[in-house]
Amino acid sequence: MIGVFDSGIGGLTVVRSLMERLSGYDIVYFGDTARTPYGTKSAETVISYSLENIEFLLKNGAKIVVMACNTASSVASHRVAETFDIPIFEVVTPATKQAVNRSGNLAVGVIGTRATIKSGIYEKKIKALKPAAKVYSVACPLLVPLVEEGWLKKPETMMIIKKYLHPLRVRQIDTLILGCTHYPLLKDQIQRKIGKKVIIIDSSIAVAEKVKSFLDTHPEVDHLLGKKDEFRLFVSDITEQFEKTARITLKRKVFLEHIKL
Amino acid sequence: MIGVFDSGIGGLTVVRSLMERLSGYDIVYFGDTARTPYGTKSAETVISYSLENIEFLLKNGAKIVVMACNTASSVASHRVAETFDIPIFEVVTPATKQAVNRSGNLAVGVIGTRATIKSGIYEKKIKALKPAAKVYSVACPLLVPLVEEGWLKKPETMMIIKKYLHPLRVRQIDTLILGCTHYPLLKDQIQRKIGKKVIIIDSSIAVAEKVKSFLDTHPEVDHLLGKKDEFRLFVSDITEQFEKTARITLKRKVFLEHIKL
Structure with a gap:
């Protein structure tokens, strides 16, 4: 199996x-x-x-x-x-490779849990492939409980997503890695807040x-x-x-x- | 010890x-x-x-x-x-006794985690003391992660508290039990949203x-x-x-x- x-x-x-x-x-x-x-x-x-x-x-x-x-x-x-x-x-390496292959300007955003972001692993792996890449990471610890509560479309969830993604918008990333298996359930909402042009990489x-x-x-x-x-x-x-x-x-x-x- | x-x-x-x-x-x-x-x-x-x-x-x-x-x-x-x-x-019995002793109209609200509210224990214990009491319970599962993130005063937290407390406001409770040890850290915010006249019982x-x-x-x-x-x-x-x-x-x-x- x-x-x-x-x-x-x-x-x-x-x-x-x-x-x-x-x-x-x-x-x-x-x-x-x-x-x-x-x-x-x-x-x-x-x-x-x-x-x-x-x-x-x-x-x-x-x-x-x-x-x-x-x-x-x-x-x-x-x-x-x-x-x-x-x-x-x-799940980290395959998502990293996809992000590097698909990003145009090599400005890549990563969102994940506090432990994932603290480990710095996405940044390390992306830079090992493309030393010139710029990686911006944000921990989004409240998204897991929001998904587990099924609050996928509530206005509070949208506000929290917007707040978390704000520093990534400012950096003009063109690719965003969903570095947590819960986040694909919020993919549409994340796409809306980060902007239509940003390529979203789903690690699952x-x-x-x-x-x-x-x-x-x-x-x-x-x-x-x-x-x-x-x-x-x-x-x-x-x-x-x-x-x-x-x-x-x-x-x-x-x-x-x-x-x- | x-x-x-x-x-x-x-x-x-x-x-x-x-x-x-x-x-x-x-x-x-x-x-x-x-x-x-x-x-x-x-x-x-x-x-x-x-x-x-x-x-x-x-x-x-x-x-x-x-x-x-x-x-x-x-x-x-x-x-x-x-x-x-x-x-x-x-922590349940002492909070229950305080609530029953201090409530005027015996309309008591309880907030807690999903497991606490599902157990129905506050309601059972309050009714054992005062069969005529009306007990209204609401599970507030997002408050624990919000406290753990230190988001005590953010607008999103205030909106979520307001949403959770809405059904209790409608019922005109005069006493509210904080049925989770995390909630005292949000006591002022909860007081603001439930109304100044409501007596808050802190189980800790x-x-x-x-x-x-x-x-x-x-x-x-x-x-x-x-x-x-x-x-x-x-x-x-x-x-x-x-x-x-x-x-x-x-x-x-x-x-x-x-x-x-």
Whole structure:
């Protein structure tokens, strides 16, 4: 199976993108809803949770793993790569490459959680590819709770988005990376506030494309993955809110299995 | 020592109230910042975390325990009382009694996290004391992240408070219970939006008064508690934000000790 984990259910946007591009592949998802959110926590804690989550996915049949959480991708990628001996994908690198390829003036904006932005990983990776690029990053910690509350179109949400994006508008970026898997659910609202001409890079789509191209060129790995359209959805805590958001994100019936790590 | 725990650092408002009323008493605090928030999680998960937290406080010298978290108080009080054989205080009952005693028309509003409001505990306890009382409850899940971001006086915060309180204004409540330890930090803003005449009950003050009156009448328990003005502050995760908020709330230097449960 393809294993996917996230701090919560935001990572289901990655599952949705994988299902669109790799139709029929078996997927096992773990959402760490009992310890969500990761974005306000320390690197040390996020690393230890990430290692536990991957162990769990391996025990449940994962042969490759996608870290659907930007925070985990930002702070735990190195430790995870050292620890496990299977292909592991993170969401930062594919989004970075897309941004650099598509940006005209190489003025790139990045929005994400406090932990992701503090790690500086997007800026480092963009500058490694294009040293002349200008990168402007803004932490938007209130967007995750707003999405989780379903306040997608409220005027308060629009005001908060406008406030967060203001410093990026001033810098005249032409490309904006959504550096958090919750943000695609606010993509239209973000587009409206940042301006129509700005190219928005959705990290959940970028990583799904990366996984697809990897499997296309690595048949020996592809061969290990089941293709019976099986989907298992594990969470460490169940609330009504999660079930509802999971159903809306995936646009199909879901059955949440509760486990305790 | 007096043990105090909370899902995060909001419970330091209870410590502040205890320090004001029980000057010099030794206090050990545990803030479960690695698993915060509790208010959006299931009862089962909150119960299991609460039991672990109290075990930890007992190992670190607590002789009585204050559950400073409204969510834990709402859903875990019974299980905690069954499990441990020491005096344990929760924040719901004292706030409820104050509200009933001070309300004139017995139309009482309650605001809290989603889990606290869903538990219906404030309504049950108020009606047990005054069956004729009318209780109106509203979940305000965005107020915790707004406080944690320090957005105390922003226009967006004022709009969100106004929106949450609107159904309570319509009901003409004369008393409002702040059923979450984060909310006292927004007390002035809430007072402005709910109206000057409404009496606001701060559950962190109510529980501190309850602990004081218990110790005044139970010298055999009071005798067990150290009075060397010692204060230990344990958290399960450390971020800069937590240190800053802890310092602001307690108005003294703090030293955070990091432990993993």
